[in-house]
Amino acid sequence: MKIMVCIKQVPHQDARLDVNGAGNWIAEDNIKFEINLYDQHALEAALALKDKDASTEVVVVSVGPERVTQSLRTALGMGADRAVHVKDAAAEGSDALGTAKILAAIGKAESPDMIFAGFMADDGNFAAVGPMLATLLGVPHTTTAVSFAKENGTVRVERELEGGALEVVELKTPCLVTTQTGMNQVRYASLKGIMAAKKKPIDVKSVADLGLAGQVGEAAAKVKVEKLYTPAKGQGAEMLSGSVDEVVGKLVAKIKELGLL
Amino acid sequence: MGSILVVAEIQKGKIREASYELVSFARKIGAATHRDVKSLVMGQGAQAHAEEMAKKGGGEVYLADAAELANYSLDAAFAAVKAAVAAASADIVLLSNTPTGWDLAPRIGAALDAAFVPDCFNAEVEGGELVFFRRFFNGKLDSRLRPTALPIVATMQPGATAAFEGSADGKVTPLAVSIGACGTQFVELKVAEAKGVDLTKADIIVSGGRSLGGPEKFQEVIKPLADALGGAMGASRPVVDAGWLPHEYQVGSSGQVVAPKLYVACGISGAIQHLVGMKTSNFIIAINKDADAPIFEVANLGVVGDLFEVVPKLTAAVKTAKG
Numbered sequence: 001m002k003i004m005v006c007i008k009q010v011p012h013q014d015a016r017l018d019v020n021g022a023g024n025w026i027a028e029d030n031i032k033f034e035i036n037l038y039d040q041h042a043l044e045a046a047l048a049l050k051d052k053d054a055s056t057e058v059v060v061v062s063v064g065p066e067r068v069t070q071s072l073r074t075a076l077g078m079g080a081d082r083a084v085h086v087k088d089a090a091a092e093g094s095d096a097l098g099t100a101k102i103l104a105a106i107g108k109a110e111s112p113d114m115i116f117a118g119f120m121a122d123d124g125n126f127a128a129v130g131p132m133l134a135t136l137l138g139v140p141h142t143t144t145a146v147s148f149a150k151e152n153g154t155v156r157v158e159r160e161l162e163g164g165a166l167e168v169v170e171l172k173t174p175c176l177v178t179t180q181t182g183m184n185q186v187r188y189a190s191l192k193g194i195m196a197a198k199k200k201p202i203d204v205k206s207v208a209d210l211g212l213a214g215q216v217g218e219a220a221a222k223v224k225v226e227k228l229y230t231p232a233k234g235q236g237a238e239m240l241s242g243s244v245d246e247v248v249g250k251l252v253a254k255i256k257e258l259g260l261l
Numbered sequence: 262m263g264s265i266l267v268v269a270e271i272q273k274g275k276i277r278e279a280s281y282e283l284v285s286f287a288r289k290i291g292a293a294t295h296r297d298v299k300s301l302v303m304g305q306g307a308q309a310h311a312e313e314m315a316k317k318g319g320g321e322v323y324l325a326d327a328a329e330l331a332n333y334s335l336d337a338a339f340a341a342v343k344a345a346v347a348a349a350s351a352d353i354v355l356l357s358n359t360p361t362g363w364d365l366a367p368r369i370g371a372a373l374d375a376a377f378v379p380d381c382f383n384a385e386v387e388g389g390e391l392v393f394f395r396r397f398f399n400g401k402l403d404s405r406l407r408p409t410a411l412p413i414v415a416t417m418q419p420g421a422t423a424a425f426e427g428s429a430d431g432k433v434t435p436l437a438v439s440i441g442a443c444g445t446q447f448v449e450l451k452v453a454e455a456k457g458v459d460l461t462k463a464d465i466i467v468s469g470g471r472s473l474g475g476p477e478k479f480q481e482v483i484k485p486l487a488d489a490l491g492g493a494m495g496a497s498r499p500v501v502d503a504g505w506l507p508h509e510y511q512v513g514s515s516g517q518v519v520a521p522k523l524y525v526a527c528g529i530s531g532a533i534q535h536l537v538g539m540k541t542s543n544f545i546i547a548i549n550k551d552a553d554a555p556i557f558e559v560a561n562l563g564v565v566g567d568l569f570e571v572v573p574k575l576t577a578a579v580k581t582a583k584g
Contacts, residue, residue, distance in 0.1 A: 068365075159364075160360070164508065168448040168453040169448060223377065225377045225404055237547060237561055239557070240564050258523060
């Protein structure tokens with residue numbers, strides 16, 4: 001069995017985000033990046049299948065600049081077999097559909113039995129690329145999986161709805177499942193794994209290699225981010241200042257005033 | 262000019278409130294761009310729902326009625342939307358950002374080779390062109406997006422605007438949908454189990470986030486304050502995902518939606534899915550080391566500081582005040 005896992009490198013969860021000079025993205029200098037949390041769960045779901053059947057091949061795929069190599073090495077260190085990295089300035093600025101087209105070109109070449117992707121990326125929060133990829137490949141999909149079981153050619157997924165409700169769905173493979181956080185406990189790369197990863201291949205592709213010249217990237221994007229900005233504060237909170245003791249005194253006074261003490 | 266198609270949802274036996282909110286957005290866009298607003302109701306035996314939609318939302322309401330649509334099925338819903346888009350000559354399709362919307366909308370977007378703008382909190386028409394507003398980075402930044410081509414497929418956040426009500430021009434049109442083999446089969450719905458911890462009944466909730474650093478810190482820092490106040494302990498999603506606390510402690514759209522008299526958020530940055538679960542609390546105190554954390558937008562009182570310093574002192578002060 002071959003499993004394709006789509007991963008995205010995003011700013012670290014605790015990174016301080018400032019808008020760039022052009023006002024349409026964040027300033028990426030001096031911030032740490034990591035594998036998108038949802039995608040870590042996608043990778044773990046694939047590796048768990050490989051644990052059960054060692055003949056399974058796990059291929060991680062990512063689109064992005066040079067820095068993405070580090071995340072692919074991490075994924076290989078965790079146990080993926082090989083990686084495909086679409087590293088091309090012509091891919092930059094793609095909208096979700098553009099990225100899905102790039103991944104679909106790889107999906108067609110790889111012809112995996114199963115595809116995992118994170119439900120959304122922690123940067124744009126679009127939650128679109130996975131289902132769009134499935135659509136372009138003509139395979140079924142489901143989203144926000146919190147549990148996953150595969151038996152022969154059938155996949156059974158519990159997908160998360162609102163308020164703790166779950167919907168159980170079955171899909172025939174090949175199919176694509178997007179993973180919700182908390183679906184599994186993500187493993188760490190072992191030292192042995194990290195050493196082994198150094199010998200595992202990362203296949204670098206350009207947009208032209210995929211036959212998509214002119215079809216993806218910023219110029220082809222049908223959605224432009226015109227402006228990124230700090231949210232309007234509304235009335236917001238009254239911010240308390242002073243020493244910790246003073247602040248605590250004010251909090252207690254307020255709780256009393258609310259009649260809760 | 263094409264039309265605007267609103268994809269309505271039936272939930273718990275009636276048209277979802279969010280569907281009427283879509284009508285509000287659609288009518289605003291339609292009035293400014295000279296487009297008719299039409300809608301799609303899909304289900305099994307859903308004639309009454311379609312009539313309700315026509316009465317309340319107005320416009321032409323397509324009714325896709327089939328056994329395959331009794332429960333949400335990706336393929337069946339996709340077939341119904343495609344048929345409705347064609348029947349309506351729609352070049353703008355609006356769905357709600359709900360479990361159905363986020364599953365279905367990107368598939369429609371890709372199939373139509375559309376400009377796709379999900380999870381928006383507003384849509385405006387400026388100089389005849391549409392712009393959409395949505396959050397990035399889990400609410401830390403907002404964005405203004407411009408689709409540069411038609412068709413447009415957009416999803417809107419439930420609650421982003423008031424529901425449209427009252428129109429006299431509605432009519433129901435049956436829509437023939439050919440539904441082929443389904444690659445994604447609905448099996449069953451599991452409703453949320455009864456909670457051992459019912460946070461919805463608590464008057465006071467003290468919640469902790471990922472920055473607590475580990476499960477023991479909830480017992481050492483959060484629970485003592487909750488106990489001192491006579492309240493309950495809650496948590497944000499990452500805490501539950503990490504297995505520090507069971508799911509029943511989770512506050513948020515995928516956990517419990519609460520509105521206590523007092524909500525104390527400790528080390529919670531305020532991801533949208535958490536805010537949805539607690540922002541209607543009567544009074545909110547937020548303690549966070551990041552002054553830009555979105556939690557301060559919904560809080561009444563904010564403290565920028567180290568929760569490990571502030572919370573234990575607050576616990577002690579509450580105990581003293583209670584005597």
